Amino acid sequence: MSTITSEQVEARVVEALASFGPDAAAITREATFEELDIDSLDLVELAQIVEDEYGVVLKGEDMKELKTVGDAIDLITSRAA
């Protein structure tokens, strides 16, 4: 299995979040989920996409700690390594 890069994860996460509603340009590593109007239901869907794509299982307690898009990308990348 080839290594998954942070850039690949970032691209997938940004694509998924953009499909949830926020303007794609607003989805930066620094943006908070609160600013993007991404709520807990959206984050569960993001977790499902990530599991489907990378086999990384993110539990409720993992997701609760995430504040920014960058937090999510870093967590997924570290778990997928």
Add this chain to the structure above:
Amino acid sequence: MKRRVVITGLGAVTPLGVRAASLHARWAAGTCGIVDGVGACSDFEPKDFLSIKEVRRLDRFSQLALVASEEALGEAGWADGLPYDPLRIGCIIATGIGGIETVENQHDVMRDKGAKMVSPLGIPQYMPNAAAAAVSMKHGLQGQMYGIVSACASGAHAVGSALRMIQYGDADAVVVGGAEATLTVFGFACFNSMQALSPTGISRPFDLRRDGFVMGEGAGVLVLEEAEAAAARGAAVLGEVAGYGSTSDAHHLTAPEPTGGPASRAIELALADAGVTPDGVDYVNAHGTSTQLNDAAETKALKRALGPDAKRIPISSTKSAIGHLLGAAGAVESVATVQTLAARLIPPTLGYEVPDPELDLDYVPGRARELALDNGRPPVAISNSFAFGGHNVSLVFKGARA
């Protein structure tokens, strides 16, 4: 004395178009919105009217309700702000089925990818109260809010319940309606196996050749306000919800009680509630589904309730133009009835050509007819809704004075 309840806004998305105005205008002009045996809202592309988030988070029935509610609130003059304490504004949006498309899609996901992959949005999308919740959240309505479920009488029960909510003093205004979107594989399969749908795909209520209903989708929403409060804010009044009556058949899961007894009682109760006698009724917007049993039982019910006046009063069915919108029907037909009284123009029962010797009332064949008034009083109409399960609902509307 009861508080009076007036209508200040109408909204509808129907097979005749996105906008309430197209419903009455096109129906009265003789246009039928049914194509290939289906009453689809083919002009309604959700992303043209709603944000990505709204489209993604709402089943189609809620999307239809949301768009109809925006139109109704706009007409009421509420677009720039609510005229009452939000805690005094109720919201009731009915549906017969709820988010069936979501159920089907998420069931596919569960079967193909496993239970863990079912969307967390599944329940909030398909719950039958989802449309009411969406309308309440969109507009900040914080009074009593709920859905109503009584199959094809849902929309009419909603309007009746909203009337009572204001009359009783629990709210000063209510945004009320119904929504349905069941044009799905499973929806057709279920209604087809009941043999409820027309095999010819033609909705021709009361006609001898009627052979079942044509399924449609859509939403209708009305803004109701307590009359004095509406007058105090200078609102334009479109009509009045004057009476509500409701009974049950306790007879059969799907077939109407054949004598029309309980249904006629609902009509009588609604007239008494409105303080109207049969000689003061100018129009009946029939449930008129185009099934053998409904149209026969409804005709009997009208004769029992209205006596000799039944023969005089013009009766037409909105379902001849848009099909049967199930849980939305009562709300959409309330919109059409208010429009009919306002325009003083009665749309015809489209497709009615061959009279059934058993059904001998005036079903307004052919073309629209002017609503004639003799003494300058506001025009009065009855709107009926009946449903699988044995629900009977009758509403009485008064038109605004000219």
